[in-house]
Amino acid sequence: MLLRLAARNVFRAKARSAITIGALFFGVLMTLLLSAFVMGVGESLVAETIESRVGAIQVHKAGYFEKRDRQPLAFYLEQSPELETKLRSVANVKAFTPRISFNGMLTNGSRGAIAVITAIDPATVQSALPKVDLYLEGKALEQNDRNGAHVGQELNRALDLKPGVPLMLQAQGLGGRDNALDLEPRGVLAGQNPLEGKRAVTVTLAFAQSLLGMDKKVTEYVIAIDDVTRLDETAAAIGSALGPDCEVQTWEQLRPSLRDARLLQRAILGGLAFIFLIIALFGVANTLLMTVLERTREIGTLLAVGMTRSMVARLFVLEALLQAALGALLGLGVALVVLEFARNGGGIMVSMGSGQGYFRMMPTLLPAVPFLVVGSACLGSVLAAVSPALRAARMRPVEALSSP
Amino acid sequence: MALISLKGITKSYQLGRTSVPALRGVELDVEAGEFTVVMGPSGSGKTTLLNIIGLLDRADAGSFKLDGEELAGRDFNDMAALRNRKIGFIFQSFNLIPVLDVRENIEFPCLLRKEDRTALRKRVELLAEEVGLTSVLKHRPDELSGGQRQRVAIARALVTQPEIVLADEPTANLDSGTSEQILQLMERLNASRGVTFLFSTHDPRIMKRARRVVLMADGKLVDGTAAAKAEVQGVSGLDHS
Numbered sequence: 182m183l184l185r186l187a188a189r190n191v192f193r194a195k196a197r198s199a200i201t202i203g204a205l206f207f208g209v210l211m212t213l214l215l216s217a218f219v220m221g222v223g224e225s226l227v228a229e230t231i232e233s234r235v236g237a238i239q240v241h242k243a244g245y246f247e248k249r250d251r252q253p254l255a256f257y258l259e260q261s262p263e264l265e266t267k268l269r270s271v272a273n274v275k276a277f278t279p280r281i282s283f284n285g286m287l288t289n290g291s292r293g294a295i296a297v298i299t300a301i302d303p304a305t306v307q308s309a310l311p312k313v314d315l316y317l318e319g320k321a322l323e324q325n326d327r328n329g330a331h332v333g334q335e336l337n338r339a340l341d342l343k344p345g346v347p348l349m350l351q352a353q354g355l356g357g358r359d360n361a362l363d364l365e366p367r368g369v370l371a372g373q374n375p376l377e378g379k380r381a382v383t384v385t386l387a388f389a390q391s392l393l394g395m396d397k398k399v400t401e402y403v404i405a406i407d408d409v410t411r412l413d414e415t416a417a418a419i420g421s422a423l424g425p426d427c428e429v430q431t432w433e434q435l436r437p438s439l440r441d442a443r444l445l446q447r448a449i450l451g452g453l454a455f456i457f458l459i460i461a462l463f464g465v466a467n468t469l470l471m472t473v474l475e476r477t478r479e480i481g482t483l484l485a486v487g488m489t490r491s492m493v494a495r496l497f498v499l500e501a502l503l504q505a506a507l508g509a510l511l512g513l514g515v516a517l518v519v520l521e522f523a524r525n526g527g528g529i530m531v532s533m534g535s536g537q538g539y540f541r542m543m544p545t546l547l548p549a550v551p552f553l554v555v556g557s558a559c560l561g562s563v564l565a566a567v568s569p570a571l572r573a574a575r576m577r578p579v580e581a582l583s584s585p
Numbered sequence: 586m587a588l589i590s591l592k593g594i595t596k597s598y599q600l601g602r603t604s605v606p607a608l609r610g611v612e613l614d615v616e617a618g619e620f621t622v623v624m625g626p627s628g629s630g631k632t633t634l635l636n637i638i639g640l641l642d643r644a645d646a647g648s649f650k651l652d653g654e655e656l657a658g659r660d661f662n663d664m665a666a667l668r669n670r671k672i673g674f675i676f677q678s679f680n681l682i683p684v685l686d687v688r689e690n691i692e693f694p695c696l697l698r699k700e701d702r703t704a705l706r707k708r709v710e711l712l713a714e715e716v717g718l719t720s721v722l723k724h725r726p727d728e729l730s731g732g733q734r735q736r737v738a739i740a741r742a743l744v745t746q747p748e749i750v751l752a753d754e755p756t757a758n759l760d761s762g763t764s765e766q767i768l769q770l771m772e773r774l775n776a777s778r779g780v781t782f783l784f785s786t787h788d789p790r791i792m793k794r795a796r797r798v799v800l801m802a803d804g805k806l807v808d809g810t811a812a813a814k815a816e817v818q819g820v821s822g823l824d825h826s
Contacts, residue, residue: 182696182697478680479682485639485680489665490662492697579641
């Protein structure tokens with residue numbers, strides 16, 4: 182009975198209810214869209230980092246991170262079937278690929294530049310890093326193309342690399358002896374990170390192992406996982422499987438700045454959502470207060486025919502809740518439609534700024550967010566309604582009935 | 586035993602720093618089935634008296650018994666339940682709930698106490714027939730005439746089968762023809778259902794019909810019948826018999 186009366190009252194002052202419902206609709210819609218787009222940008226960047234370079238998890242020899250600057254190759258892992266079998270046995274491990282990371286000097290015969298080199302296994306790299314060639318302009322490295330290389334855009338320009346230009350990579354090998362081998366450029370890495378563009382070189386694992394004297398040896402394994410929400414759990418399981426000789430790090434540990442940016446992004450988003458909702462809820466409180474004042478005599482009648490104070494309070498809270506639920510659900514519905522359109526269109530192209538191209542962002546609405554936003558709007562409306570509802574409930578029937 | 590028994594009822598209102606007495610030791614007994622009018626000049630305290638009898642307001646002092654039950658000192662929810670169970674109200678401005686139709690307005694007090702809907706529906710239909718509202722049960726108050734609205738208010742007041750119906754100037758917003766019909770209806774309901782009616786009014790037609798007139802002046806009851814009759818005659822020029 183209270184619900185029916187509340188529902189009718191919501192549609193009684195149509196213009197005012199429309200404004201209140203509209204405010205909540207807009208608040209919820211903007212919060213959800215903003216959340217989806219900001220999360221989408223964040224998740225796309227994270228996904229891109231994980232799937233193109235870092236992987237979800239990396240395994241190194243214990244001590245590697247502490248001493249890699251002084252002895253980058255001293256902490257290597259044996260590229261052994263035993264280790265790979267152990268990795269495969271861990272639940273949630275989807276794929277892995279061996280790599281060697283090292284530094285060297287890239288020369289074109291007349292000029293040279295320091296290079297940060299990543300040696301990849303063309304046979305397995307795509308399974309662990311499906312976007313490894315995302316910014317590649319040229320031909321992917323292949324297993325049988327042992328001397329092929331990809332060179333960062335700036336580095337490529339600095340060395341004036343062209344087809345047929347001789348290219349040589351010089352590096353200090355495992356035993357401390359310098360070695361140099363010829364390379365053949367196959368493509369340019371047009372990545373979004375300018376620092377990478379100036380230094381990055383990708384070669385095949387076989388080339389690097391030959392150059393560095395690291396036959397069947399690698400500096401790391403890069404691991405992809407199926408369920409990214411079980412990142413820490415999977416890293417711990419890998420650590421247990423491989424034992425204390427190996428150290429296991431997640432992408433959050435390897436790229437703390439990205440993790441921190443994502444946390445900051447979520448905090449800012451939460452703050453914005455809070456502001457949106459607070460504005461909408463002030464609207465609810467204001468509207469309801471006006472309603473109480475306008476319906477004073479009616480409240481007197483309700484009290485006269487036997488309504489208790491708590492029933493009167495509940496009536497006004499219900500009215501606020503119905504308005505909030507209506508506005509919030511409409512906002513949710515429209516937000517879901519807009520996001521579905523965006524997803525069906527293959528995401529949204531986002532500019533990287535200053536001529537660094539675009540990346541495709543897929544709007545991402547975490548499953549908890551709609552519940553949280555709609556729930557907050559409803560709960561907030563109920564809280565906003567408390568004061569006007571109590572004002573209504575505390576009226577003395579005799580005074581309420583004598584109001585004009 | 587009187588249905589309503591008031592002993593030494595006092596009530597004052599605070600106007601700024603001044604306390605204005607509205608009732609000064611009112612003593613009144615109303616028997617079940619009476620059709621009684623409370624009359625008096627503006628400010629005499631008749632509305633305050635009806636508000637206290639209707640449990641819409643509290644007396645500062647004195648004893649108020651309804652059907653032998655002392656009501657002084659009851660809490661708000663108790664008073665709400667008593668209003669719902671034992672008292673019906675008819676207001677000058679009808680005071681219907683605008684978002685409910687006629688049937689829902691009549692049912693409303695019974696729904697507050699969660700009465701069985703099937704039995705209630707039947708009772709509402711009978712009552713609507715009795716007060717002449719059958720054809721407009723689905724109408725909203727703003728689709729009704731003043732007379733029809735007051736009939737709805739009467740039906741709402743009676744649907745809970747109360748012991749007393751309090752009517753504050755029930756004909757003040759009605760034209761004379763409609764007032765006459767409403768009065769006849771209330772008289773008929775008083776006779777057929779035995780419901781006690783207590784009015785506050787200036788309407789000489791109600792005074793003429795009342796079986797008892799209670800006269801108030803300066804927050805006190807003026808001795809009963811003789812003064813009241815004289816007042817009625819003075820106001821209306823009609824004989825009161």
